[in-house]
Amino acid sequence: MSLIYNWMYYIASGGLILIGMYIILVKTNLIKIIIGLNFIDTGVNILLVCIGYVKGRTAPIFSTSRINPTNVVDPVPQALVLTAIVIGVAVLALALSIAIKVYEHNKTLNVTKIRGLKW
């Protein structure tokens, strides 16, 4: 049981990252590729948070004064993930706007057809 417990979240984050990469490698639809990017971001966020998780400890908020400082989860990865999520949204919004413009010009979202610039 402890083996599954230890590896459960890593499987989740690794799985999401690999699925995201698979989409980018194989799928030809532009929106599908952007979804793939979103998956990779989510996967990395899960990885970051579960690196900071310590078994049997609570969230790092001392609203009630009785929590002694030692049994609290690591706050730093959570701070990093906050930033990473918002960066993910920013890139996503920009990607979709550029995808809209690409669709306006090429009338297709199929990546194999959008090949004006090569060689």
Next chain:
Amino acid sequence: MQLITILVVSFLGAGIVYLTGKFSGRVRDISAVLVSLAVVILVGLAYNQKIYTNFYSLPFLNLSLSLRLNYLSWFFAIIVAGIGFLSILFSLEYIKDYQGVGFYYFMMLFVNAGMLGIVLSADFLSFYIFWEMMSWGTYLLISYKGGKAVAAGLKYIIMSVAGSLAMLFAIVSLYASYGTLKFSSLASLLQIASPGYILFLLLMFVVGFGVKNAIWTLHTWLPDAHAEAVSPFSAVLTGVLVRMGMYGFLLIMYSIVGLSLLHKLGYGLLNFNYILCWIGAITIVIPTFTALLQNDSKRLLAWHGIGQGGYMVLGIGVATSLGIAGGILHTLNYAVCGALLFFVVGAIEHRTGGVRDLNELGGLIKRMPVTFIAGLAGISGLIGVPLTNSFVSKWMIYKTLIMENYPFLAFAAFIGTWGTILSVYKFLHNIFLGQLPEKYKDVKEVPLTMQIPMILLSLAIILFGILPGIPLKVISGIEKSFGVEPLSTTMFGMPKEIGELNLINILAVLLVAGIVVYLIFSLSAKSRRVNQDDNYAAGLFVPRGKYQYSARFYDQAYRIIGPYLHDVVDDFYYWLVGKSKSSFQIVRQIYTGNINTYALYILLFLTLLIFVKLGWGL
């Protein structure tokens, strides 16, 4: 007298000329002539002084650029300055109606300054800096006229960049292994180097200088460059710039590696010098005979430039004191003759509106007598007729070949001269002799500023022909600096022990023969001057066409030896460029434009990195 002043005067002079050009043409022409004259005087004053100055230091590479003056550098410096001055003088009239004349004068003086820098530099870094500045300056000047000159310029710069990069490779390997680039210290350090390393260095330098001196396999840029460049610059190009390669050979083979070490390179017949002689011999024969077949006057002279370069390489390849002296003297002689002939062609081009095709011209002797005399002096100099300067140098080269008993090389040299005589006769005959076509009826003689350089150079040919002692004294000084036992020479030729050459006797004999011929000629029946076309042709209308048969002079010869003399080396280079172009096309297709493929490249790179470590790491 500081060496740096020579360089500063020439470089700043170029700048000043360009700036004055912005205001008025007259001032610019005068200042250009004055600057080049000043350079000639400055170099002349610095005759036999031994100077060595550090003028700039690069602490981060702990190197310092330095200049030095000895006989070798002075000898080449005076040629550079002299021919540079004469070509500036010649181009005053010639360039008047081109556009971008300010750029032309700036570049001419800049290239001259670069050459002076090469000749005066005392360490390989400043040598390389000035060398590169000269190369790209020449590139801009060759393609100055536009049209076909652009392709010629590109061909030149690619080969010269390839050559100079090979040289850079050797220079930096020298610096990496010895920590210094000064010629003097390198000369002593290289004595203890392994023969293999010296051979590698020599190979690299030969490639670098060979491209510039147009030895046989690296010569393909020269005909196009000379044919397309502006005539005054072609004179500088063939006379002096190409001879920088010669200066490089002398520098690396004798003042740095030294004669004794050269003999130890290679075993028996296969040593470095012998191969160089054979390259020289081939460079004499093949280009001279391709010159025979050319119809364009400039191209013909260009091929001769390569041929004569072969004599020089042959001369210094033999590595005897007579041979080296012959090679160096021939450098001077050909510089004079080559420049003179290009001035002649330039004069004709100037007067006949740019016509260079030998079949069109003819009979200009009546219209342009001074140019004819200069042309006659030039071609006799090229052939090596007695009483001209290259008779002395060719005589020395033949003598040393025979004394060192290289029969085949001597035979190649003779054939070379024979080919030169044939093609040069075609050059003179088609341009000056024969019947004057109508369209050149009103051709006048070239203006004075173009005649002076021609006259001066013709006098120089004759002067050095009769009194070879003047240049030979300097050359014996050069040989002393090489450590070769110097040639004992008299003012008029060679003393008895090396085989009598006394030009005064030859002069006396020829004078006597000349007077006798003149007497016979003037006492004989008075010949009546007859106009060409007032002969009686039984009432038929006499066509005004050319009676001259000189068109397509060596047609039969062309049919026989033409196919063999097809420039196979040039085709090889074009084939090489074509092959690399197609391979670049394949490489270009890596970027397919498909985003999935690009993502595939990224992940492939990542997995490659992981594999490289896992492979090595575990």
Next chain:
Amino acid sequence: MIFQLILIFIMIILAVAAVIFKDLINAVVACAAVSLITSILFYFLQAPDVAMAEAAIGAGLTTAIFIIAIRKTERHEKEK
């Protein structure tokens, strides 16, 4: 612990479904579901701040932006 395992299993299934769906709206919905489950997982990993952020931004706004973009372009992923 079992509940988290089930959630992760559902999340992986939803992710694979998002890859397979041809209709982009379904794929986006699957993606929203994945980020919703992620926010619940963050709750289990004792990271409430991140859970709220992921819920509000990941599930809420990302889905909206995706749907707006799909409305402006094509809805179905045409194979060739």
Next chain:
Amino acid sequence: MRTRKIISIIILLILAGGFILTFSQIPFGKDKINVAHYYISKGIEETGAVNIVTSVVLNYRGFDTLGEVTVLFIAAIGLGAVLFTEKRVQKHASKSKDDKTKKASLILRTGSNLLFPLILLFGAYIFVHGHLTPGGGFQGGAVIASGFLLMYLAFPKQSINKKSLSVVESLSGLIFVGIGLFGLIFSGYFLSNFLPKGIPNTLFSAGIIPIIYIAVGFKVGFELTSVIDDLLGRGK
């Protein structure tokens, strides 16, 4: 297409192998806290914020959040630049759209009228109590943005005055950087907490944190709204 799938699967397997190898070195759930001990133990009295994550986000690693806000600002501006259409094209587009966009259903309109102020209130609550309860500028901003999104859905023709949006955005950004520069002037360190810490667990504690989080809340809220507005292409 087949070969591409096979190659990518092989690559992904190798990457999975790499992940497994590396994750085996980072045991899940073990106490790997190293630098964070300082934040946990001295977090409260140094920054006065009860929510340690907020104190890390704003004080100890405030530079990241400043960068983060800049990233969002760039995204909004970049979106505006990419989706920018000249004025005349926009008027023409909005005129032609008038007839066919039917009004939203009654339930949606009244529901959203009712809910909108509540959502704004909830969003404001989140980022005002950033240093006390979980949540903060980003989460509150996102909630406000979803509120505006709801209004956009309910009223297809209306849109927010872009000019005021950009003013609020840049003002709140300036407040954040201004506080940073003030910190530099007062106590020699960029973004240092120069205001009094107050009593932990009360509203007005933790120096500059609530002020910055209010500014960030407004900024994120309005920026995401302008992103949605640009994407919908209704901006006046």
Next chain:
Amino acid sequence: MVNPSLLIGLPLAFAFSIPLFGLISKKIEKYIPIIALFINMVISFMLIPQILKKPIVVSIGGWSPPFCINLVVGPLGILLATLISGIGFLVSIYAVSYIKEEPTEKYHILFLLLMVGAIGIVLTGDIFNLFVFFEILCISSYALVAYYKDKEGTEAAMKYLIQGSVGSSFILIGVALLYGFFGTLNMADIASRITSANPTYLFITLAFLITGFGIEAAIFPLNAWLPDAHSSAPSSISAILSGIAIKTGVYGVARMVYTIFNANSILLFIAFLGLLTLLIGEMCAFRQDDIKRLLAYSSIGQIGLIIFALGIATSLGVFASLFQIVSHALAKALLFLAAGYMIYRVGSKSIASLNGLGKKMPLTSFAFTIGSFSLIGLPPFAGFVSKLSIVYAAMQVKKPVFLAFIAIALIATIIEAGYFFKIVQNLYFKEGKNLDKITESSGYILIPIAILAILIIVIGVHPQFITGLLKASARELLERAGYIGWVLGGT
């Protein structure tokens, strides 16, 4: 004593204030980036003498280094910051009259924030902060590449965005794994603890980070985005991307390999990668007929040379690569600015259309010639000294493999000489069609081009100006103990 955090704080404040200035009057926006970057340049010039004596470590927020984000302003940092501010200042002058496309206010904000991102990357001492500034740089360059909103621009931006965000995710994975291993984010802290982890697994983290930064640094297989992005972006942006953005990627790779991971075994592999990039870049550049695409490929080639020099682990090798970074940044920015304005005047990007511009736009073509001669490495220009030091650094290593590498690098230079000389000839010695209405570029365009050309000649003739700073930064990169000492030893 000027506080280096102003280098990032001030331009950020200016960037946020541009929309407010926009309300007052539309014309002011064009000049704000100039003011901001001019102040940055002045600050960094004032800091140089002080930093040569003792590097400054500035903590953000007032806590002692490992517990907060700190800016490590060593010789390498200040060198690149000065280069970025300088070139940014010049390009912002160029952009005043070059950018006429409609939302100019948004262009200037994005441009200024791109500069902030670049300076932030170079100065920060914390890997997550490095990732955030890297994101700022990337996102603003995505938006700016798509600025013209034409068919090419959007497609190029799309491809650049996808590859860039894949790269950023790899960097984030790398940062997460590093935090997992060592529990700290401060570069010096990680560098001091690097030996405590198992080197094999650590290498996978290094692989992720190198791939992430390598995409921005345009190493061979990862640079598919560069030709499209640089050729379809506005010229002032491609000048910044080629001149500065790639260099920050190279700085990232160098920081990871030298300072943090101390991975000397991979340096030979990086040298080989650099050589491969050089060859491929030059080969592709030879066959282009679109001038900006050609310049983009030649950037790939030059970056290959820089990375190759970086791979030579000796102090002279790193010195040579930094010198090449400076000389390439100047020359490439000059080339893109000059080519951009020529295209703007002539109307088409093809090289054939540039024929005969030498007479109509003499100063711009003269500057273009200087830039291209400096890139080829001809003597009186800066490119010669840097290429000479690279060749010397490679030779000094005495390993036969480096001799072969440098021989191939010189052959690549011949290819590069091939296409640059062809363009110079087109400019001067070929007749152009319908060039009558073209006049010389206006004031705002000429100032940056002239200053860049003068800088190239001055550094070429007298390299001592920057060699002192270059030697110190090479030492900083190589002696990681020194770097750790600055940050952790004493504040």
